[in-house]
Amino acid sequence: xxxxxxxxxxxxxxxxxxxxxxxxxxxxxxxxxxxxxxxxxxxxxxxxxxxxxxxxxxxxxxxxxxxxxxxxxxxxxxxxxxxxxxxxxxxxxxxxxx
Numbered sequence: 001x002x003x004x005x006x007x008x009x010x011x012x013x014x015x016x017x018x019x020x021x022x023x024x025x026x027x028x029x030x031x032x033x034x035x036x037x038x039x040x041x042x043x044x045x046x047x048x049x050x051x052x053x054x055x056x057x058x059x060x061x062x063x064x065x066x067x068x069x070x071x072x073x074x075x076x077x078x079x080x081x082x083x084x085x086x087x088x089x090x091x092x093x094x095x096x097x098x
């Protein structure tokens with residue numbers, strides 16, 4: 001049976017990346033969603049994520065993307081960060097843990 005983790009990341013200060021979790025958390029896949037209520041663009045990537053260094057960019061209207069780790073490799077939720085162009089915008093995630 002798969003173990004699931006889900007949460008919402010709020011970017012309090014635009015331009016400041018927020019770590020998904022500080023605890024090492026091995027994952028097989030992660031679905032990331034920007035809620036349609038966001039005011040601006042949101043970004044998901046590694047610790048350097050920003051408007052100019054985005055791994056995944058979501059428009060203000062929302063959207064979702066899935067990150068799948070395959071070939072026997074696992075990812076780690078603690079290596080993902082979110083940033084936003086607008087204070088208070090959010091990113092939701094739903095992860096299948098390893």
